[in-house]
Amino acid sequence: METKPKPVMIYVFDRDRRFVHIVLESKNTPGTMAGIGSVFQRLGIVMLNGFAAGERSGKTLWSIFAEANAKVEDLEDAFRSLPTVEDVTVREGVNGLLVDSQHFPVVMEGGERLVIMRQSMLTDMFGRAKNIFGSGGDVILYVQGEEYGRRAAETWAALLGEKFVREHPNEALQTLSAAGWARIELLAFDLDGRRIVVRLHDNFECLGRKSGGPYSNFVRGYLCGMAQALMPNVAVQCKETVCVAAGGEYCEFETSEEGAKRTGLNPF
Numbered sequence: 001m002e003t004k005p006k007p008v009m010i011y012v013f014d015r016d017r018r019f020v021h022i023v024l025e026s027k028n029t030p031g032t033m034a035g036i037g038s039v040f041q042r043l044g045i046v047m048l049n050g051f052a053a054g055e056r057s058g059k060t061l062w063s064i065f066a067e068a069n070a071k072v073e074d075l076e077d078a079f080r081s082l083p084t085v086e087d088v089t090v091r092e093g094v095n096g097l098l099v100d101s102q103h104f105p106v107v108m109e110g111g112e113r114l115v116i117m118r119q120s121m122l123t124d125m126f127g128r129a130k131n132i133f134g135s136g137g138d139v140i141l142y143v144q145g146e147e148y149g150r151r152a153a154e155t156w157a158a159l160l161g162e163k164f165v166r167e168h169p170n171e172a173l174q175t176l177s178a179a180g181w182a183r184i185e186l187l188a189f190d191l192d193g194r195r196i197v198v199r200l201h202d203n204f205e206c207l208g209r210k211s212g213g214p215y216s217n218f219v220r221g222y223l224c225g226m227a228q229a230l231m232p233n234v235a236v237q238c239k240e241t242v243c244v245a246a247g248g249e250y251c252e253f254e255t256s257e258e259g260a261k262r263t264g265l266n267p268f
């Protein structure tokens with residue numbers, strides 16, 4: 001399936017342009033969007049990025065990065081005059097730089113907090129652990145991924161029920177795509193046969209890396225931790241059978257049952 005990038009509002013910068021950040025709280029009623037649109041049209045505001053979050057309290061939070069020439073006070077007055085808008089704050093950038101200082105924390109559904117990092121810097125951090133500690137660095141990344149995957153599986157099971165996760169594993173896995181880790185294809189899901197096969201396109205951990213063999217440890221650990229949580233009575237191992245860092249078109253991971261029950265941390 002073709003996907004489109006999901007721009008996240010952190011900052012915008014262009015020395016030659018004037019950016020504003022418009023944050024509105026409105027009643028969650030039909031017609032509010034049309035009212036906001038009419039102010040955009042009247043004051044010549046051009047939208048760059050934004051979101052609208054309907055809250056269970058019956059309100060909607062609107063947050064918009066935009067380009068505009070109107071004064072901050074005029075923008076605030078115009079939005080405040082809309083009957084369903086209850087609160088308005090407009091903040092102007094400084095010399096072409098506008099940073100989102102109006103929202104914290106970053107959360108997803110359910111209010112759970114997220115931390116956003118740059119992919120290149122995160123994978124450089126991973127690379128440094130490998131460079132300094134060698135195979136020890138690989139183990140550290142693997143067990144961190146395994147912990148993350150196990151916790152993710154438990155969270156899904158608590159939210160949706162284990163039955164749902166077993167019957168619709170692809171839906172849970174697609175959250176990795178929504179969070180920017182990779183585009184995911186679930187190729188096999190056979191818990192009785194201990195075999196789960198997952199293909200990752202543009203896997204953040206391996207993309208842009210060069211390696212003589214499979215490169216992933218964190219994501220491999222994640223998938224193994226998740227698989228282990230789904231198959232608690234067997235020792236699961238997870239191999240990366242194709243890797244983009246080693247010249248493959250994608251990264252592919254496959255689980256199987258270990259020959260012997262694990263007695264401790266034995267990620268390989």
Ligand SMILES: [Zn+2]
Pocket residue numbers: 203206214215216240242243244245250251252
């Ligand atoms: Zn890989």
